[in-house]
Amino acid sequence: MKVLVMIKGDGADEDKVAPTEAMFEEMNAYNEQLVNAGIMLAGExxxxxxxxxxxxxxxxxxxxxxxxxxxxxxxxxxxxxIWQVSSLDEAVEWAKRCPSTPELRSVLEIRPYFEMEDFAKVVSPDVLEKEQALMDRIKEQHG
Incomplete structure (x- = not known):
């Protein structure tokens, strides 16, 4: 299961805390755990x-x-x-380990991606094939 994990904060708090080296080190350690576990596909x-x-x-x-x-x-x-996990429960467990900034209220929202088979009942095989061809071209262009 591929999921998007969005890091959300309050709009009014956006510029209240500047990133520090300690924050980067803590997040880097967390990202390394995600990479070592083989679930992190992307993140920024x-x-x-x-x-x-x-x-x-x-x-x-x-x-x-x-x-x-x-x-x-x-x-x-x-x-x-963007994570590749076995279940929503696994994603939640990883999200609960995420470092946070005590001065700010933060929320991690986890949303599963649609898979092509999710549309098989409402979209023709021809349209699904065209969509898959576009996804393949994107991978060729950007790796």
Whole structure:
């Protein structure tokens, strides 16, 4: 089972604590455990929402762009991992070991990826084959 683990924090707290060497060392040790266990496929931190933008479609189809920061947001995604685990329970156990910053409220949200077979009842084999071909091309392009 492949899962996305999103590291979430409060939007208003985004710039309250600057990363320290100790924080990096602690997270590096955790990431090393994930790699040694063979479950970490990818993972990175994200820059502050002040350096980002949101593209928003309203119900009329209008598209607007909202520049960061997103301090009004209750939660923002600060980083992520992609893990290959045997079950959601395994992912939860690994997430519970994640280091945290005591001054900040943090949340790890774990969401399983869809697998092609999840769509087999609603999508034709031809469409699934085209989707798989796109995924294969992406792997060829980016490894």
């Amino acid at each position: 931190g994200l820059q502050s929402s002040s350096k980002g933008a949101k593209v928003v479609w309203d119900t009329s189809g209008e598209v607007s762009v909202v520049d960061g920061p997103f301090t009004e947001a209750k939660e923002i995604v600060a980083g992520y991992w």
